[in-house]
Amino acid sequence: MIAADRLFLEILFIGVILMTLLFINNIILYKQKVKDLISLMLLSGIVTCVLEILWVLLDGHPALTVPSYLCISLYCIAFVLFAALLDQYLFERLGIRIGKRWLIIGYAIPVAIIALLCLTTPWTRLLFWVDEGGIAHTEVFFDIFFQGVIYIYIFTPLLIAIYFLTLGKARRPADGEIPASLFVFGIMAPALYLLELLLLGKGMDVYENTSLPISLALVYLITNVSTHNALDTQAKMEAVESDLRIASKIQADALPSVAPEFADHMDLNLRGSMNTAKEVGGDFFDYFPIDENRLCFLIADVSGKGVPAALFMMTSKTMIKDYALTRDSTSEIFTEVNARLCENNDEGMFATAWIGIMDKRTMTLQYTNAGHNYPVLQRKGQPCELMKKVHGLFLGGMEFTQYRQGEIQLEPGDRLLLYTDGVVEAHNQADELYGEDRLQAVLENTRDCPGEQVLERIFADVNDFATGVPQFDDITMVVLTIKE
Amino acid sequence: MMNIIKTQSNGTLTIALEGRMDITTAPNLEQEIKNGLDGVTELVFDFAKLVYISSAGLRVLLLAQKKMNKQGSMKVIHVNEMVMEVFVTMGLADILTIE
Numbered sequence: 169m170i171a172a173d174r175l176f177l178e179i180l181f182i183g184v185i186l187m188t189l190l191f192i193n194n195i196i197l198y199k200q201k202v203k204d205l206i207s208l209m210l211l212s213g214i215v216t217c218v219l220e221i222l223w224v225l226l227d228g229h230p231a232l233t234v235p236s237y238l239c240i241s242l243y244c245i246a247f248v249l250f251a252a253l254l255d256q257y258l259f260e261r262l263g264i265r266i267g268k269r270w271l272i273i274g275y276a277i278p279v280a281i282i283a284l285l286c287l288t289t290p291w292t293r294l295l296f297w298v299d300e301g302g303i304a305h306t307e308v309f310f311d312i313f314f315q316g317v318i319y320i321y322i323f324t325p326l327l328i329a330i331y332f333l334t335l336g337k338a339r340r341p342a343d344g345e346i347p348a349s350l351f352v353f354g355i356m357a358p359a360l361y362l363l364e365l366l367l368l369g370k371g372m373d374v375y376e377n378t379s380l381p382i383s384l385a386l387v388y389l390i391t392n393v394s395t396h397n398a399l400d401t402q403a404k405m406e407a408v409e410s411d412l413r414i415a416s417k418i419q420a421d422a423l424p425s426v427a428p429e430f431a432d433h434m435d436l437n438l439r440g441s442m443n444t445a446k447e448v449g450g451d452f453f454d455y456f457p458i459d460e461n462r463l464c465f466l467i468a469d470v471s472g473k474g475v476p477a478a479l480f481m482m483t484s485k486t487m488i489k490d491y492a493l494t495r496d497s498t499s500e501i502f503t504e505v506n507a508r509l510c511e512n513n514d515e516g517m518f519a520t521a522w523i524g525i526m527d528k529r530t531m532t533l534q535y536t537n538a539g540h541n542y543p544v545l546q547r548k549g550q551p552c553e554l555m556k557k558v559h560g561l562f563l564g565g566m567e568f569t570q571y572r573q574g575e576i577q578l579e580p581g582d583r584l585l586l587y588t589d590g591v592v593e594a595h596n597q598a599d600e601l602y603g604e605d606r607l608q609a610v611l612e613n614t615r616d617c618p619g620e621q622v623l624e625r626i627f628a629d630v631n632d633f634a635t636g637v638p639q640f641d642d643i644t645m646v647v648l649t650i651k652e
Numbered sequence: 653m654m655n656i657i658k659t660q661s662n663g664t665l666t667i668a669l670e671g672r673m674d675i676t677t678a679p680n681l682e683q684e685i686k687n688g689l690d691g692v693t694e695l696v697f698d699f700a701k702l703v704y705i706s707s708a709g710l711r712v713l714l715l716a717q718k719k720m721n722k723q724g725s726m727k728v729i730h731v732n733e734m735v736m737e738v739f740v741t742m743g744l745a746d747i748l749t750i751e
Binding site: 471472516517518520537538539540541542558559560561562565566 | 675707708710711712714715718740741742743744745746747
């Protein structure tokens with residue numbers, strides 16, 4: 169083997185490795201599928217280079233003429249497929265639509281003819297033939313037709329690039345950087361070819377070694393295009409993240425964050441807290457005065473998570489407050505809100521909710537539970553109990569649900585805790601649930617603490633319990649304390 | 653994991669669910685409900701082997717109930733204690749026919 173051949177093989181081998189790495193990179197990092205155009209193109213490029221290596225190795229071995237025929241035939245097919253796929257990939261990337269007829273004339277027919285020539289060449293010798301010494305000789309169809317088709321395919325990107333960079337500036341695709349990469353690619357391939365000829369000192373009669381410069385230039389092109397893609401995706405992600413941050417802020421602002429005046433009445437005290445699992449959550453709580461004697465407070469948990477849940481949450485929250493200020497009873501409020509939420513609710517979103525109206529004169533609490541977790545009632549000097557009353561389906565479930573209501577009398581020293589399932593369904597590494605018992609235990613230990621401390625202690629206890637498990641659901645609580 | 657086993661005789665479709673119906677498995681059932689209820693006049697859910705249901709599952713059950721309200725009837729059979737408790741807590745016990 170002459171030195172030039174050896175050098176050529178070495179460079180080609182590096183080309184194969186580069187393309188293989190790109191292929192793996194595209195599959196793993198950029199989540200391309202094997203049947204995507206870019207993957208198919210890289211694969212055929214790899215196969216072409218490997219077959220070219222084989223061709224050089226087999227050349228000149230008299231005993232290996234049959235493998236030589238096979239290898240060169242497959243090489244031609246792989247190469248023309250590779251070049252055709254390259255064009256298809258670029259058309260797709262640049263949003264250029266080619267009519268079916270032109271695809272058949274321009275690509276399907278030439279590829280089919282080359283495949284046919286490859287299959288028949290051992291007998292017709294139109295494309296190439298291998299002599300008794302095992303040396304391959306290319307023939308007129310190889311030199312003119314096969315190489316011609318390849319050159320046309322390979323120079324198509326350059327033509328497209330020149331078009332987009334000059335005449336077609338206005339019609340340039342959104343991916344503005346790609347024509348520039350194409351242009352470089354279009355120049356790089358022939359430049360590398362010339363360099364190869366100079367370096368290896370081969371005469372201009374050597375046509376067959378074209379796959380090397382093309383594959384190296386292609387490595388450049390794909391790396392470039394992939395980087396554009398990655399940067400593009402990154403920019404989009406950043407925009408989404410910034411939107412989410414703002415949404416999260418809007419949502420937090422919608423909750424009564426600072427304790428308003430009315431929440432600290434001489435007889436009672438209300439506190440709420442919410443810790444979302446994602447940037448935006450589906451839980452909410454609220455408290456507001458209805459008139460000078462009555463206070464409304466509520467908690468709710470919207471099905472699902474993220475942005476859809478947050479949108480539904482904002483709607484329901486506004487609606488509940490609107491109806492609470494104009495209706496007399498909690499059952500009426502939820503019956504009306506539910507009917508409104510069921511209109512155009514094709515997504516089947518819903519919210520479990522619990523609402524109470526406290527009358528400060530009589531210390532009676534009227535309440536309605538729409539499929540929500542049972543609140544914990546802690547009477548002075550008595551163990552905790554769950555308020556196991558359900559007055560109807562969750563909000564947004566069935567259009568004509570008539571909600572019922574209950575009433576209890578509260579006494580000084582009593583405490584009521586509302587919470588969402590993020591509290592009781594938090595689980596630890598052993599997959600155990602936090603549960604109502606642990607919640608009640610914390611309440612027992614904090615009987616003498618003010619409301620906000622109770623909420624802090626419960627949240628800390630849930631966090632301790634769930635150490636090592638990422639928070640899965642929003643954790644939201646409201647506590648009502650009747651002062652002694 | 654949730655298996656959906658369907659048996660149909662005339663207008664009665666029985667859907668037996670095995671495993672957990674949560675946010676990851678409920679969409680499979682939703683597809684079945686959306687596409688597979690043509691000509692069904694009685695829909696029966698067999699929950700004998702259903703061990704867990706989350707709110708995402710309840711949502712799909714409710715969609716099925718709404719659809720069946722228009723074209724026939726729906727009932728849920730073999731509901732275990734834990735699932736029943738969820739139905740009661742969420743107020744679904746009044747809406748569904750449970751046997």
